[in-house]
Amino acid sequence: MTSGEEGSERSGRREGRATSAQRADDRARPRGRGEEGSERSGRREGRATSAQRADDRARPRGAAALPPRQLITSLYGLYARDEHDWLSVASLVRLMAELDVDAAAVRSSVSRLKKRSMLQSVRRDGRAGYALSEQTVELLREGDVRIFERPRATADDGWLVVVFSVPESERAKRHSLRTLLGRLGFGSVAPGVWIAPGPLYDEALHALERMDLSAYTEFFRGDYLGVGAATGRVREWWDLDTVDALYREFIALYASARDAPDADPGDAFRTYVPLLTRWRRLPYLDPGLPLAYLPDDWSGIRAGELFAELDKRMRPAADRHAHALLRE
Template sequence: MNTVSGAEAGSGPGPLGKVQPRQLIVTVYGLYARDTDGWMSVASLIQLLADLDVEAPTVRSSVSRLKRAGLLEAQSVSGAAGYRISPETERILRDGDPRIFAARRATVDEGWVLVVFSVPESERARRHTLRTQLTRLGFGSVSAGVWIAPGHVHGEAESMLARHGLRAYADLFRAGYLSAGGGDGDALAAKVRSWWDTDRLERLYAEFLATHGPVAERIANGAPVTDRQAFTTYIGVLTDWRRLVYLDPGLARELLPDAWSGTHASELFDEMHARLAGPARRHVARVRAR
């Protein structure tokens, strides 16, 4: 009988192996701790990360770093040691949910959001933070102080600027593209390729499909999957997908190369989410009930 092994399910080598344990911990907390006021016991977290081949000492040191960074807060519940998501982390996770689970693909006629900024040389750290956060939201760079994204990213940009105290350094504009030829699609598509590294995005989407597609096909063909295997597979798929959707702001399909794997990658993630999220949650519930 064909089954999905632990390695095939995402707990072995591959993109998941490149992920820092801290990222896995944030993924686990984001998916499951919010069901219980953001809290999870250390014992449960260690067991769940063991399923992902992360050893207990590594979990403890990673949690300590997340605590120092203000992402987690130590808290005991009914005598059990654990950590809860900080209010700021809760808000970041909540803001990120639509991008991960309901990623939007823009249309050309919805326009663009521009962030125009100027940060004094004496505040280079703020400039670095601003550029880092714009990159994280998938903005492309038109020039040093002008960055661009599809119009629907406006709300995320506003939230980011306020959260990091950067609103005084940046102005936001809604814009339409006007070229010498009247804004034709070929000219705009060429600009998009200069503002974003679409070749790299294509390679990453193709890697996502190559990594997770075979397992998805076996599951779709009826290969038995235990709840634990569903958990390890789902965490691997979601962690890889989360990184992709923050590199791709949802550029309009007609502005992208003809051979674009992003559409198929999105369909694959939706399929895996539908098949695995429920069994994975059952596994987590059993671990937390011990």
């Protein structure tokens, strides 16, 4: 997504140009949420008082700073698979409205996801909707392991080395291969030579085969026998400082939620979906290196514990709210 596209989506969200369907949804929602409704109205109209703005800064950031496309991906990963990998247009709009994203931004983001072959238009029981593609279902299934189980290698697992060579006439595939290896958590040792903890082999091979890139690669597994300890070299192969900074940012954003009182299902949903959306990219940037190769103050450990605690605490209530919206 280009910066212009993201700006357009965010602008659509800020301006709050609800369609007739959205206004009907708003009228259909239960009343009696006075303070919450007033706060939302104030946010949409830009009339927040100084006290409100200070309160907003003290809370974990919600969905406002996230591209709608990322939120939609999270929602499909959380709830579409219980609905045969499909959500109706009306259901998706209702779920996204809870995150202060209007219908126009939803449809624009879905269009981009369709162009990337992540979603496809499917009608069921006379209702328009979008289904996950087979490839996306597979990606989400693989992602569940990284996102929720956070596997970490040990020093005894050894190293997995990928060597690739792509003809100059197929430069686009070379770029795709580098991008994929980086997304899987591989570090770059030298041009055409990438490294990862040993346990990543099955996931990496499967991903390369799915993208028709395995023919350009060779895999090796073994030990590091270079000069000096591997602990010093991993900082050359991976940008650990950047990953650690992202973990610290996540902790700063959500640490206060650990001590907050239990939220009602609606508030839990509005906190949990952005929480998951921000978290799910981090396990891909972090290759799961053995603790022996990481700094003693590595923030990934604390961030993982924080996410696991908030996931266990918030997800059940968030799920109840989402399923209630899906039944409307």
